[in-house]
Amino acid sequence: MTEEPTFEESLKLLEEKVELLSRGDLPLDRALAVFEEGLALFRRCHAILSDTEQRVTKLVAAAEGLTEEPFAVE
Amino acid sequence: MDPIALTPPPRPAVSQALTVSQLARLIRETVRANPVLGRILVRGEVSNLQAAPAGHRFFTLKDSGAQIDCILFREDAELLGFELEDGMDMVVSGDVDLFPRKGNVELVVRAATPAGVGAFWAAYQRTRKKLAAEGLFDLARKRSLPSFPRRIGVVTSEIGAVVHDIVTILRRRYPMAHVIVAPALVQGPGAPASLRRALAAVADRVDVVIVARGGGSLEDLWCFNDEGLARAVATCRVPVVSAIGHETDVTIVDFVADVRAATPSAAAELLSPDSVELSARVNDAGRLLAEEIREILAVSRARVKGLGERMSPRGLRRSVEANRARLQQIREALTDFGPREILRHRERLGTVGRRLDLLSPLATLQRGYAIAEREDGHVVAHAAEVDVGEALAVRFQDGRIHVHVNEEAT
DSSP, X not given: OOOOOOHHHHHHHHXXXXXXXXXXXXXXXXXXXXXXXXXXXXXXXXXXXXXXXXXXXXXXXXXXXXXXXXXXXX | OOXXXXXXXXXXXXXXXXXXXXXXXXXXXXXXXXXXXXXXXXXXXXXXXXXXXXXXXXXXXXXXXXXXXXXXXXXXXXXXXXXXXXXXXXXXXXXXXXXXXXXXXXXEEEEEEEOHHHHHHHHHHHHHHHHHHTTTTOGGGOOOOOSSOSEEEEEEOSSSSHHHHHHHHHHHHOTTSEEEEEEOOOSSTTHHHHHHHHHHHHHTTOSEEEEEEOOOOTTGGGGGGOHHHHHHHHTOSSOEEEEESSTTOOOHHHHHSSEEOSSHHHHHHHTOOOHHHHHHHHHHHHHHHHHHHHHHHHHHHHHHTTTGGGSOOTTOHHHHHHHHHHHHHHHHHHHOOOTTSOHHHHHHHHHHXXXXXXXXXXXHHHTTOOEEEOTTSOBOOOGGGOOTTOEEEEEETTEEEEXXXXXXXX
16 A cells, blocks of 8 residues: 655645646646646645644554554643 | 680581582572572672673672672673773672582672763763774764654653653644654663664654653763664664753764754754745745646637637537636635635635636636647747648647638738
């Protein structure tokens, strides 16, 4: 299973879409598609920035090896 | 002389005599059964140090009034973190035992730490020189930190303020990172091995590791001068940030870490791109995206201007409708971010949404407009460019048709 693109990757891709559009040599149809892809990335970056709550876990030794359990931080 | 001493001792009865082995075993059992003699701490000066071929160390621990033989087995010697030398003032921990073959009582040393500032300093300098000579502190081998770590490992005590300090910073600046705490002992004889285990366990799961400890005495921080731990930090598969003690404390681990931070909070800041800056970067990209598409649409419109009037609008309605719907979706996408967004984001989005309204020329353009091209794909911008009899392609949203020019422009 591939992981969801990270914020970093999404932001980089978004900036690539802008770069692609700014070259100005795309056919209109392709430009629109690039714009829509960029828009999706823009929304994704925004969602990550606004909604992320920090995950904190702790490594614990269990019978089947190491596992992680939630770690409460005041 | 005491007259009683003149009385001859009782003659031993052979049948009651112990063998030497039995006596040795008796002493051994007595020593082992005495809880005071197990897990004992003893301070003294190392002398007569000998390294056996098998890797064990034999030495005598002495003070001005007494001495006792000591043995340090190879596996414990390897965990020590430094080499014992004659003259070192040490605190050792271990168990008293008797070795029947030699018949003497020995201290089986499990761990040792230098005693007193002078001894600490000397051991520290030795380890530091050794690792420096091997190049472990070289700047060339320091790795740069990931700019957007997805997961951050924290090797530290799970009690105490370190985790709290780190998470407080990350929550404010970089909440998208997942923090994985790998608990470890951060002082005492078991700390170096515990820290190494925690580091090894967490390194496979994260992009970067913080090895941290709050402030403490020289003795408290001693485990971070451990040679084995220093080597583990140097060979860790991801970059390591050290944040040990106060800013004035510099341990061997600080020297081998890829980056040394003054405090755990500072380590967290080093690893967190500021989310306010990130917001600005995202919004800039969004704004540019809208500007670029507007520009592209404006250029497209200019290209077809003048030709469009000569084109028949028939057959275009379907594609126009489709593209209108597409544009409408884009517009809604940009304006419908909703009330969950914080105000700054909303304002930025409002800007983007307004810019998107500028896209509307496309809808107009598509209502019956098309692009004339030459066979090589070049856009024909002016009627005067075209000669009678020339073949052109006219591009619609849903495909091309080929046409011949019959008349000169009027």
